[in-house]
Amino acid sequence: MANACIVRGEIPAEEFALYEALSSLSDVEFEVERIVQSGDEAAMPLMWIRNAPLAAVEEAVERDPSIEDLELLSEFDDEQLYRMQWVSEVEMVLQMLTNSQATITDAYGTDGRWYLRVLYPDRDSLSKTVQFAEDNGLTFDVKAIRQLDGQxxxxxxxxxxxxxxxxxxxxxxxxxxxxxxxxxxxxxxxxxxxxxxxxxxxxxxxxxxxxxxxxxxxxxxxxxx
CATH class of the missing domain: 1.10.10 (Arc Repressor Mutant, subunit A)
Structure with missing residues (x-):
């Protein structure tokens, strides 16, 4: 039976959601709490946004064309938890969730890049994502692969x-x-x-x-x- 694997990879922000917001807010950090598919062309994450004032965050995020239906769920000292919909530049995420049957366990955006950790059911599923990126002119820079062997x-x-x-x-x-x-x-x-x-x-x-x-x-x- 094929073993699952955990992949660490990177995606340039311009090929992913929240590029405009990342570009306009210096030192801001985006940490995804959870991503679920929402229709055929959108993803709905819960996301922490850190190191920027609330007013600046909401202005930058609301201007970002990749986002719809922004909702503030919780606010603390220098971080906010939002629910939102990603409606553009999310082809890679949707491919991972659907065609590759992967689970995105971590997604972290800062300084123009997104860092992902993705659990794939097998190596063939990872190959589908890599092939999808090549076919569509997208970038999924795989940094490390760890096979899960049950130990x-x-x-x-x-x-x-x-x-x-x-x-x-x-x-x-x-x-x-x-x-x-x-x-x-x-x-x-x-x-x-x-x-x-x-x-x-x-x-x-x-x-x-x-x-x-x-x-x-x-x-x-x-x-x-």
Missing amino acids: PAGRYGLTEAQFEALETALEAGYYEVPRETDQSDLAEELDISHQALSERLRRATGALIEDTLLVGGVEARRDDS
Whole structure:
């Protein structure tokens, strides 16, 4: 049976929704909470918009031709949650949701680019999206593909060694307050050096954070570094 895979990719903002809003608001961040299909030519996301005043956000978004039916759901200090309809420049999203039967788990827009994490049921479904982009002059820049093999480590972007180190540390009380063991004891139990354990735990923690937090936030900061 074919295994699902998680794909990280990028789309230029000019080929996607909210290009005008992204261009007119400096340092603004768009984080999609959820995307569902709404008809054959529209998508309806719930979206967080951050780092811009409410009045400026609403002016920019309402002028954006890719959006209809904007509705403010919640407002906090420097972020707002909206429901809206994307009605243009969303061919790629609709293809993912329909023809490729994919699930967009993360979508993050800032500085002229959209960063997506997409769960595909199999590699053939991913190929359909790539072919669709080529046929229609669109861009889906695939940055990474992770195959889901059913193992706990693979589901969270960890190597088997990283998963073992985290599991051993957790069971031994390393993450308790106060700690019930230290890295020297853990390294001895795993039969590796103290330095190797330290690096393994650090990389494993970083992988978990990246897999849990927004993919776009991670990728955008890497590009700026």
